[in-house]
Amino acid sequence: AQSVTQLDSQVPVFEEAPVELRCNYSSSVSVYLFWYVQYPNQGLQLLLKYLSGSTLVKGINGFEAEFNKSQTSFHLRKPSVHISDTAEYFCAVSVGNTGFQKLVFGTGTRLLVSP
Amino acid sequence: DTEVTQTPKHLVMGMTNKKSLKCEQHMGHRAMYWYKQKAKKPPELMFVYSYEKLSINESVPSRFSPECPNSSLLNLHLHALQPEDSALYLCASSQGDYQADTQYFGPGTRLTVL
Numbered sequence: 001a002q003s004v005t006q007l008d009s010q011v012p013v014f015e016e017a018p019v020e021l022r023c024n025y026s027s028s029v030s031v032y033l034f035w036y037v038q039y040p041n042q043g044l045q046l047l048l049k050y051l052s053g054s055t056l057v058k059g060i061n062g063f064e065a066e067f068n069k070s071q072t073s074f075h076l077r078k079p080s081v082h083i084s085d086t087a088e089y090f091c092a093v094s095v096g097n098t099g100f101q102k103l104v105f106g107t108g109t110r111l112l113v114s115p
Numbered sequence: 116d117t118e119v120t121q122t123p124k125h126l127v128m129g130m131t132n133k134k135s136l137k138c139e140q141h142m143g144h145r146a147m148y149w150y151k152q153k154a155k156k157p158p159e160l161m162f163v164y165s166y167e168k169l170s171i172n173e174s175v176p177s178r179f180s181p182e183c184p185n186s187s188l189l190n191l192h193l194h195a196l197q198p199e200d201s202a203l204y205l206c207a208s209s210q211g212d213y214q215a216d217t218q219y220f221g222p223g224t225r226l227t228v229l
Contacts, residue, residue, distance in 0.1 A: 043220035
């Protein structure tokens with residue numbers, strides 16, 4: 001079964017520092033990978049997604065992610081974080097073989113940005 | 116407009132009450148989803164409607180009853196809930212039900228069962 005693993009439950013970082021949030025996936029077939037962000041008391045918002053093609057995916061708010069098939073990873077990066085980036089970040093994989101979309105989420109990584 | 120709206124924002128109910136959650140989107144999306152999210156956990160899929168038909172029911176207890184009256188509206192009827200059903204209930208929609216779709220999430224309804 002397809003799944004994603006987010007090893008870091010919490011990542012503390014100082015404002016304007018770079019950050020990487022890790023995500024590893026398990027799949028033997030083509031994968032569609034997503035990063036969603038959830039700000040406090042809000043729903044989820046798509047940051048970026050990988051479907052095919054270029055392995056470097058650029059998203060909103062200055063985030064980007066790199067799809068690495070050999071390492072089965074899809075890590076999220078930002079070169080300089082802001083206080084407002086403090087949120088929960090979920091990596092997800094789309095599963096299903098009959099045309100429906102079912103997202104399987106990782107356990108989430110809480111990004112804490114401090115001044 | 117990429118907005119999914121959910122009402123109410125907060126709901127407190129007793130175990131014998133009947134209540135409903137409402138979700139609406141006007142993006143022309145044909146797939147709609149209900150998720151349950153407990154504190155500090157990822158969302159868990161409950162139901163998927165595709166073209167107004169129930170496509171997925173993730174073995175959800177019958178005290179949760181979904182309804183899709185039309186392509187823009189999704190309801191979740193609640194009856195005889197348990198305190199452990201207290202959670203954030205998220206609605207989402209996507210253009211179709213394809214693996215590559217983007218799901219757009221509403222802000223959620225925070226449900227407390229007393």
